[in-house]
Amino acid sequence: MECEQIVAKAQGEIAAAQSSAELDGIRVKYLGKKGEITLLMKQMGALSKEERPAFGQAVNAARKAVEETLAQAIEKIAKKENEEKLAAERIDVTLPGRKQALGALHPLTQVYREVRDIFLSMGFDVTEGPEVELDRYNFELLNIPKDHPARDMQDTFYVSEDVVLRTHTSPVQVRTMLSQKPPIRMVCPGRVFRTDDVDATHSPVFMQMEGLVVGKNIRFSDLKGTINTFIRNFYGEHVKTKFRPGFFPFTEPSAEVDVTCTVCGGKGCGACKGAGMIEVLGCGLVNPVVLENCGIDPNEYSGFAFGLGIDRLANTKYGITDIRLLYENDARFLRQFV
Template sequence: MTPAGASLLDRLAGIGAEGHAAIGEASDAAALESARVEYLGRNGQLARVMSSIGTVEPAARREVGQRANAVKTSLSEALERQDRHLAAAARAPSGGVDLTLPARGRWVGGVHPVTRVIDEICDIFAELGFTRVLGPEVESTWYNFTALNIPLDHPAADMMDTFYLDDDTVLRTHTSPVQARVMEAFAPPVRVVVPGLAYRRDSFDPSHAPAFEQIEGLAVDEGVDFVEFRAAIQHFVRHFFGAGTKSRFRPSFYPFTEPSAEVDVSCAVCRGSGCPTCKRTGWITIMGSGMVDPAVFEAVGYDPERYTGYAFGMGPARIAMVRHGIPDMRLLYEGEMSFLRQFV
C-alpha cells in the first residue's frame, strides 16, 4: 500500500478512537451532539477522510473505504447507546433509579381453597379426639368394596363408576377403604379422619370431577350411639359454618352404615328461604353418614356385639363451593391464577 493509503488508514483509526472517547465522555445532549458533528457531521473528520479516498491509488481504495464505513457504523452505534443512557439518566434523578417505572409484580403463594377446607375440617374433628390418617389411592377390591359390605355385583362396583387397573385392583372410589385398614391395624377405641383423593368415572362438569377430594370419618368404641354421632356432627357444623347454621339428618342408605343419614345445613346464601344455590329448598347436603354396619365390624375382626361406631364422608370441594359461592367445580381444579389469587 502506498504512503497515501496507509496515512488514511491511520487517520481512520485515530478518528475511531477519539470519537468513541468523545461520545463516552458526553454528559448531556449538547455534548453528544457536538461529538456527532465533530466526527460524523457533513464536514466532520470522517467526511473529510472519505472525500480524500479519491486521491488513493485504485488498489487501496477498497480497503480504505471499507475501514471508513466500519468506523462510521461503530461511531453511530456508540451515539445511539449514549443517547439512550442519557435519556434514562434524565428520567431517573434519584441515584440512577427511574422512579416513574411501575414496580415489578411479586408472585405470592397461597393455600388452595380446598386444602384450607380440608385442614379446617380435620382441625375441628381433632378437638373431638380424631386423628388424621392417610391411605393408598390404589386399592384392592377387598378394601374398596367387600370389607365395606359392598358386594362386587353392587352398582357401586360397576365398571361405569370405577377405574379398574385389573380384576382385583382399582383406583379407590372413596376414602372409606382406610376405615377397614385402620380397624384391621388397631383395636378400639378408634377415631380417625381420612382426607385424600378419590376417583370415579364421572364427567368433568360444574358439579362433578373424575378425581376429587374426600374426607372420611370413623369413630368406634364401646357404647357409641346415634346421640354421640349427632352431637359430633352438630359440633362440626357450628364451628365450620357458624353458630347460627341449622342442620338436619335425613334417612338414606349406604351399604356400610345402618341406619344411614344424609346431613343437610341451612343455605348460607339465602338463609333458608330458598335460592338457586340450594335448589329452592333452603338446605344444602354436605355429607353422607350413619352408624357402622355390623357386617363391616365382622369383616375386620371387631366384635359387633361389643363395639359400635359411626362414619361419615364429605366432599371438601363441594363445601368450599358452598362457603365461597363458587358456581362451577371446575374452577377449583383448572389452576387458573386469576381465580385462585382471590383466596391468597
C-alpha cells in the same frame, strides 16, 4: 503526497463521525479490500524498482495513521454510546414501587386444612392410604360384595378385575381397623375417583374426607353431636342442620346431613333448588358386618362413620356453583381466595 492527502481526508471524516456505524463505514472506505489506501498498494506495479521501497513505506505509514486514529475514535464513541444507553435505561427512583403478586393456597387446600384442624381439635388422628386400591378393601370388606347393587352407585374406574382407583377413602378406615385395636378416632383425607362428570356439580376426581370412631357404647347421639360441632365450627353458629334417613352398605342406620344454604341463607334459591338447605355429607353407625369383617367384635364395640366432600364444602361455603372452577386454575377465579 497522495498518501498524505488521503490520511488528512480520512482523519477529517473520522473526527466528524458521530457513531460506531459511521466509523465502520470510514474503515471500509479507506482500509477495506477496495479502500483508497489498499488501492494505493496496487499502484506499486507501475513503479520502478528504485521507487517502490519509498512508496511502500509511505503507504504503510498512511495505513497505520488511519488505523490509529480510527481506534481512538472507536473507543471514544463507544464510551459515549454506552453512557447514552445507560442514561436512557436509567431507573427512575422517584416512581412508586410495583407491588409483587403474592401466591396463596388453593381454595381446596384452604378448606381441607380448616376441616382437618377442626377434627384435630376434637381429638381425631389424620391417616392416609393408597389411591390405587384392592377391590377387597374398597368394596368387599365394606359389605359391598361383587354382586351387590351398591356397586352401581360408585361408577368405578377399574385398573384390573381386582384393582380399582378408590371410589372413597373408606378403604383407609378398613386398613385402620385391621391394623389397630379400638378405641379408634380418625379422619382420612384424599383424592377419590369416579366416572362421573355429568354436570357442574360432579367431577371424575374430587377431594374427600371420611371419619371413623370405634369404641364401646358409641351411639347415634355421639355421631350427631360430632357432626353438629363440626358444622358450626366450619359454617358458623347460625347454620342449622337436618339429618335425613339415607342408605350406605357400610353403615346402619345411615343418614344424609343438610345445612342451611349459604347462598340464600335458607330462603330458597337455584343453588339449593328452592329447599333452603343443601346436602353436605353422609354418615351412620358402622354396620356390624363391617366391624366383623375387620376383626372387631360387634357385640363389644360399636362406631360411627361419616364422609364429606372437600369440594362440596368449598362450594357451599363460598357460594361456588360449578365444581369445575376449582380445577381449571383460572387466576381470575383463584385471586378471590387470596
